[in-house]
Amino acid sequence: MKAAIIKGLGEMSVETIETPHIKDGTVLIRVKTCAVCGSDIRIFESGNDRVKYPAVIGHEIAGEVVEVGAGVSRFKKGDRVAVGADVPCGVCDWCRHDMGNCCDENFAMGYQFAGGYAEYCLLEPLVVKHGPVAKIPEGVSDDEAALAEPLACCINGLERAQMQAGKSVLIIGSGPIGTLLVALAKAYGAASVAIAERNPQRLELAKVYQPDQLILSSQEDLRDRVNELTGGKGVDIVVTACANTEAQEEALGLVAKRGVINFFGGLPKGSCKISLDSNLIHYRECSVTGSHGSVPRQHKLALDLIAGGKIDVRKIISHSFPLERIAAGFKTVKSLAGMKVVIKP
Ligand SMILES: [Zn+2]
Numbered sequence: 001m002k003a004a005i006i007k008g009l010g011e012m013s014v015e016t017i018e019t020p021h022i023k024d025g026t027v028l029i030r031v032k033t034c035a036v037c038g039s040d041i042r043i044f045e046s047g048n049d050r051v052k053y054p055a056v057i058g059h060e061i062a063g064e065v066v067e068v069g070a071g072v073s074r075f076k077k078g079d080r081v082a083v084g085a086d087v088p089c090g091v092c093d094w095c096r097h098d099m100g101n102c103c104d105e106n107f108a109m110g111y112q113f114a115g116g117y118a119e120y121c122l123l124e125p126l127v128v129k130h131g132p133v134a135k136i137p138e139g140v141s142d143d144e145a146a147l148a149e150p151l152a153c154c155i156n157g158l159e160r161a162q163m164q165a166g167k168s169v170l171i172i173g174s175g176p177i178g179t180l181l182v183a184l185a186k187a188y189g190a191a192s193v194a195i196a197e198r199n200p201q202r203l204e205l206a207k208v209y210q211p212d213q214l215i216l217s218s219q220e221d222l223r224d225r226v227n228e229l230t231g232g233k234g235v236d237i238v239v240t241a242c243a244n245t246e247a248q249e250e251a252l253g254l255v256a257k258r259g260v261i262n263f264f265g266g267l268p269k270g271s272c273k274i275s276l277d278s279n280l281i282h283y284r285e286c287s288v289t290g291s292h293g294s295v296p297r298q299h300k301l302a303l304d305l306i307a308g309g310k311i312d313v314r315k316i317i318s319h320s321f322p323l324e325r326i327a328a329g330f331k332t333v334k335s336l337a338g339m340k341v342v343i344k345p
């Protein structure tokens with residue numbers, strides 16, 4: 001089979017390698033779509049402790065089951081499946097209580113397990129048993145199903161932010177995640193959703209999900225705008241969907257009393273110290289939380305939201321490349337030229 005092999009930092013080539021063999025408890029899928037995540041670019045450029053070379057990465061996967069190993073009853077040949085990233089170990093306290101993304105083992109597709117930038121992907125027994133593998137509902141395309149993974153992360157983000165209908169929401173950063181968060185907050189019945197972004201072209205892209213307010217934060221003062229929009233009250237939920245220390249620091253001045261800030265976007269290692277006015281947290285009784293990844297329940301819910309027409313993820317798919325041109329796909333993501341890039345092995 002053809003696969004994109006990463007051999008070292010910034011070193012990737014598409015080669016022919018042996019197709020993985022089916023074993024007991026495994027499922028072999030023919031990959032139809034693997035969407036590019038910002039974290040793929042980080043692994044490619046900076047490496048990751050959980051990724052050993054040579055590696056096949058990619059964790060936003062949709063495909064079709066071509067073979068199942070002995071003992072597998074959940075899936076059969078011909079099933080269309082979507083596969084997400086975080087794989088609960090199934091035994092630790094976190095995993096047993098629906099918090100598998102917090103598992104100490106932290107297994108994931110495209111990390112310890114070979115990912116989707118290949119013609120075939122073997123789902124290991126642990127993935128089949130506990131992982132985010134769900135049948136694709138009828139009417140949902142492979143490209144849409146692959147995006148269930150980033151949408152699941154957004155679901156986790158808004159769950160951590162205690163999202164409920166009627167709340168006001170501000171998203172900072174209008175990349176694919178920030179944009180999806182706008183769509184999700186609206187689907188969850190937000191009273192208002194604003195998105196702030198410094199790059200005017202990027203902000204323009206966020207219009208696909210019709211946020212109530214677009215704030216160009218390189219030109220207008222974010223705090224003034226939020227005060228003006230909320231009568232000085234602040235917003236109920238602020239999600240920072242960017243890797244920016246200033247955005248995190250600023251968020252505390254934007255949130256309402258008893259509001260929640262979610263640091264969705266992680267900061268680069270070594271530059272993650274920020275300073276917060278802790279009295280704002282104390283007197284305003286607001287909460288600061290984080291979120292990363294998702295659990296299988298959220299991946300399934302993401303597929304259902306897509307299937308039910310609640311969120312049209314096709315709106316953010318801007319580019320499609322064959323596997324041979326995966327390097328061009330990565331470049332497109334890096335250049336911020338589009339939104340979601342899908343690779344078709
Ligand atoms: Zn992802």
Ligand SMILES: [Zn+2]
Nearest residue numbers: 089092095103
């Ligand atoms: Zn675990």
